[in-house]
Amino acid sequence: MSAALGAAGTILAASFVIFTALSFAPGDPVAQILGAKATDEARAAKRAELGLDDPLLERYWHWLTSALHGDLGVSLTFREDVTSLIGPRLETTFLLVGSAAVLMVTVGILLGSLAGIRPGWRPTITGLAGLGISIPTFVAASALISVFAVKLGWFPTFGAGEGLTDRIRHLVLPAIALSVGFGAYITQITAAAVREEAEKEHVMTSRGRGIPARQIIRKHILRNAALPVMTASGLAVAGLVSGAVVVEQAFAIDGIGSLLVKSTSSKDYSVVLAISLVIVIVFVVVTTIIDVAQVLLDPRERTPR
Amino acid sequence: MTSLTHDPAATETRRPKDKLLIIAGSLCGLLVFVALFGFLFAPYPPDQTDVLASGVGPSPDHLLGTDSLGRDILSRALAGARISFAGPGLIVLASAVCGTTLAIFAAWTGGWVDQTLNRLLNVVFAVPGILVAVLASAVFGAGFWAPVIALTVIYIPYYARVVRSAAVRERNMPYVEGLRLAGLSSWRICSRHILRNVVPIVLAQGTIAFGLALADFAAVSFLGLGVQTPTAEWGVMVADGRSELLNGDMQQSLVAGACIVITVVAFNIFGDRLGARYGADR
Numbered sequence: 229m230s231a232a233l234g235a236a237g238t239i240l241a242a243s244f245v246i247f248t249a250l251s252f253a254p255g256d257p258v259a260q261i262l263g264a265k266a267t268d269e270a271r272a273a274k275r276a277e278l279g280l281d282d283p284l285l286e287r288y289w290h291w292l293t294s295a296l297h298g299d300l301g302v303s304l305t306f307r308e309d310v311t312s313l314i315g316p317r318l319e320t321t322f323l324l325v326g327s328a329a330v331l332m333v334t335v336g337i338l339l340g341s342l343a344g345i346r347p348g349w350r351p352t353i354t355g356l357a358g359l360g361i362s363i364p365t366f367v368a369a370s371a372l373i374s375v376f377a378v379k380l381g382w383f384p385t386f387g388a389g390e391g392l393t394d395r396i397r398h399l400v401l402p403a404i405a406l407s408v409g410f411g412a413y414i415t416q417i418t419a420a421a422v423r424e425e426a427e428k429e430h431v432m433t434s435r436g437r438g439i440p441a442r443q444i445i446r447k448h449i450l451r452n453a454a455l456p457v458m459t460a461s462g463l464a465v466a467g468l469v470s471g472a473v474v475v476e477q478a479f480a481i482d483g484i485g486s487l488l489v490k491s492t493s494s495k496d497y498s499v500v501l502a503i504s505l506v507i508v509i510v511f512v513v514v515t516t517i518i519d520v521a522q523v524l525l526d527p528r529e530r531t532p533r
Numbered sequence: 534m535t536s537l538t539h540d541p542a543a544t545e546t547r548r549p550k551d552k553l554l555i556i557a558g559s560l561c562g563l564l565v566f567v568a569l570f571g572f573l574f575a576p577y578p579p580d581q582t583d584v585l586a587s588g589v590g591p592s593p594d595h596l597l598g599t600d601s602l603g604r605d606i607l608s609r610a611l612a613g614a615r616i617s618f619a620g621p622g623l624i625v626l627a628s629a630v631c632g633t634t635l636a637i638f639a640a641w642t643g644g645w646v647d648q649t650l651n652r653l654l655n656v657v658f659a660v661p662g663i664l665v666a667v668l669a670s671a672v673f674g675a676g677f678w679a680p681v682i683a684l685t686v687i688y689i690p691y692y693a694r695v696v697r698s699a700a701v702r703e704r705n706m707p708y709v710e711g712l713r714l715a716g717l718s719s720w721r722i723c724s725r726h727i728l729r730n731v732v733p734i735v736l737a738q739g740t741i742a743f744g745l746a747l748a749d750f751a752a753v754s755f756l757g758l759g760v761q762t763p764t765a766e767w768g769v770m771v772a773d774g775r776s777e778l779l780n781g782d783m784q785q786s787l788v789a790g791a792c793i794v795i796t797v798v799a800f801n802i803f804g805d806r807l808g809a810r811y812g813a814d815r
Contacts, residue, residue, distance in 0.1 A: 238656065246668060253672045362797040364748040366755045367790035370771055374783035385779060470661030477756050478775070489756050492671045500671055507664050 235516040242508045243295075247288050250497045295505075301498035305491070310502045314484060318506065321476065321483035324406065325468045327399055332407035332414060332468070333461050340418020344426060344453070345445060354419060360412030365471050369405040369478035376401060385479075398481075406475045410464035417460040421453035455526055462518035469510050554806035560799040561740070567611065568618035575608035579765040590784065598784040601777050606770075606788050613765035614792070620681055620760075621746035627685040629739050632692030633731065637723050639693075640700035651697070654690040662687040662749055663756075670758035677760055680753040684746055692738050696731050703727045733811035740804030744797040751793055767793050 282290070294301070300310035343353035377385040383401050425431065426449050434444050473485035480486070484503050491499035572579070576596075583603035590598045597607040639650040662684060669683035670676075703709060704727065712722050751768030753759035760766045762773060767789040774786030 242660075249668055249672050254674065358801070359794075359798060362744065362748075362801055363794050364752055364790075364797070366752055366768070366771055367793055370775065370778060370783075370786040370790055373775075374778045374781075374786065378778055378781055378783070467661070470663040473663050473667070474752055474756065488667060489758065492667050492758060493675070495671070497671070500668070504664060504668060507661060511661060 231516050231520050235512045238512050239505075239509055242512075243292065243505055244288060246501060246504050246508075247291060248284065250501055251284060251287070253495070253497060291501075295502075300502040303491070303496055303499050305494050305496045306499075310498050313487070313499065314502060314506065317482060317484045317487055320481060321469075321472055321485060323395070324399055324402055324475065324481065324483060325465075325472050327396075328403040328406040328468055328472075329465050331403055332411040332464060335407070336411045336414025336461070336464075337418050337457060340415040340457070341422050341450065341453075343415070343419035344422025345449070350419070350423075353415065357412040357415040357419070360408050361416065363408055365405055365409060365474045366478050368408045369402070369475060372401045372405050373479070398479075402475050402479045402481060405478065406468060406471050410467055410471070414457065414460055414464055418453065418457045421456045422449055425449045425453045455522070458525070459518055459522060462514060462521070466511050466514040469507055469514075551806055551810060553802060554810065557799050557803035557806060560795075561803050564614070564796055564799060565618070568614040571611035571614045575605075575611045577605040577608040579609045579612035580604065580763065581608075590782075597788050598782075600770075600773060600785045601782070606785050609765040609770060609785075610767070610788050610792055613767050613770060613789070616677070616760055616764065617747060617751060617767040617792075617796075620677065620750040621684075621743050623681050624684045624688060624746045624750065625739050625743045627681075628688035628742070629692055629735055631685070632689040633696050633728070633735050635689065636693040636696035637700045637727055637731070640697050640704055641719060641723055641727070647697075650693075654693050657686065658690040658694070660687065663752065666749070666753045667756070667758060670753070675758045675761065680750050680759045684749055684753075687749075688742055688746060691742050692735060695734055695738055699731045699734050700727055703730050734808070737804050737808035737811060740800055740807055742804075744800030744804070747800070748793060748797050 291301070298311060300314070302308070303310055303313055306313055339353050339357070343350045343357075373385055376382050384398050431444060431448050434448060435441070472483065473488060475481070476483045476485035477489055484506060488500060488503040488507075491497075491503070581604060583599065583605075585603070587599055587601055587603035589595060592598070595605050595607065597605075597610070599605055600609070635650060635654075639647040665687055666680045666683040670679040673679040673682065709722060709726070712726060750759065751766070751771070754766050754768030755772045757772065760769055762769055770789035771786050771793075774783070774789065777783070777785055
């Protein structure tokens with residue numbers, strides 16, 4: 229309960245900070261709506277209509293109450309409701325982030341456990357993970373496009389695709405590009421956690437007592453290593469949301485990330501504000517879930533703060 | 534991020550020569566040299582276009598080929614190192630100064646100041662960096678300074694967390710008590726003695742942060758919200774090369790991308806080994 233309140237407070241504070249920052253941004257929405265030929269009276273009327281002359285707090289309050297009713301304002305460049313603009317793109321972005329998350333967590337945990345349990349694999353895997361963590365998303369994207377889309381022609385280069393199978397085909401390379409860095413991070417964390425558990429005394433004892441290795445790995449090593457891995461995975465999922473901004477731009481996918489970049493360039497601040505808020509909300513919700521899950525999974529964390 | 538995965542084996546081999554440290558360190562030195570003076574070795578001016586030789590592959594005339602406007606890619610990569618390093622350099626410097634000052638102040642004062650700062654830094658740590666950079670470019674306009682300002686703020690907790698715990702440890706040391714009894718002011722103890730003892734940790738964190746900041750800075754340029762296109766910069770080059778990729782000309786994107794990856798790897802390893810050697814534990 230207190231976690232939910234804290235999350236709501238953070239989101240509220242973030243929305244106010246972003247709103248205030250954007251209100252200092254250059255650009256005149258009135259000129260954008262009416263064009264250069266409008267008379268001064270028409271401009272003044274429009275300013276009053278948009279409430280641009282009201283004090284900052286009043287404007288924020290107005291925006292907040294409308295936002296809570298599902299009205300995020302109108303986009304100046306698209307001349308469309310921000311809500312209907314974001315809706316379908318949100319779906320695209322979540323599909324991308326979701327598939328990247330599944331990929332990153334599965335591969336990261338598998339490779340990490342392998343490196344933790346089998347010392348022979350350790351140098352190769354930790355070396356690869358060290359390299360993977362250093363490859364920025366947009367570099368990975370360019371490399372994947374040039375090899376798998378242009379040279380080999382296995383996958384389409386740009387766009388989001390239509391229909392389910394086509395969409396999935398379009399998402400393969402972006403999802404890989406998005407998951408490389410965070411997948412490597414999860415691999416490193418998993419490898420360290422599993423290794424630490426595998427070297428503990430009770431594991432040695434179980435081995436000495438002749439308990440099958442498979443059972444030791446499952447019951448004693450992986451279960452105890454799960455906590456740090458879960459925390460890292462949660463952080464990585466939260467990071468994917470902002471990584472999606474870069475990947476969508478690189479693959480020209482029409483999601484909220486590329487819309488955010490486009491709207492920033494065209495000074496379409498109602499859209500920028502709305503998308504920033506969506507990203508902050510996803511981020512805060514995911515990190516709150518991690519915090520709560522940590523307390524639920526580990527009784528030692530249940531100390532009164 | 535690599536600072537999170539502390540390799541226990543590294544602390545055991547403390548005294549013998551750390552080969553990885555030396556290799557990564559020399560590579561970092563070389564890269565910094567290229568960033569400072571690389572443009573002197575560029576075979577062509579980075580902005581010189583040559584329509585007759587546009588989009589050609591590696592050849593004796595153009596060792597790494599040319600882009601679609603016929604600009605020499607090697608020259609652009611060498612000249613671009615300068616801005617690609619200047620951005621993260623400023624970010625690392627500014628955030629290290631702010632983060633260390635805040636951390637020592639918090640550790641020394643303790644109590645509610647410490648707690649409040651801690652909570653605040655945790656919030657900043659949780660904010661997605663790209664989002665802040667995008668907002669900064671909306672407010673300040675796209676260019677060199679927007680990502681520098683945004684990423685400086687984002688990287689402050691990166692030092693503050695580590696330095697704070699080290700400074701708390703120093704504060705509880707007997708020598709600090711001694712200095713206090715000798716009548717030295719808090720300012721003098723913090724700025725002369727505690728600072729000196731946390732500097733190795735700041736350096737190690739700063740080295741890793743440099744690589745990460747370089748990647749972030751280039752990512753903002755890639756999005757078109759940082760340094761703008763005719764300027765030679767690695768992130769811009771990767772973005773410029775996107776349209777060429779479709780024709781199968783991948784030199785520009787790959788060369789610039791490789792520059793970024795090599796730099797990040799080198800600084801990551803160097804910082805990691807420095808931290809292991811000089812005991813920068815979390």
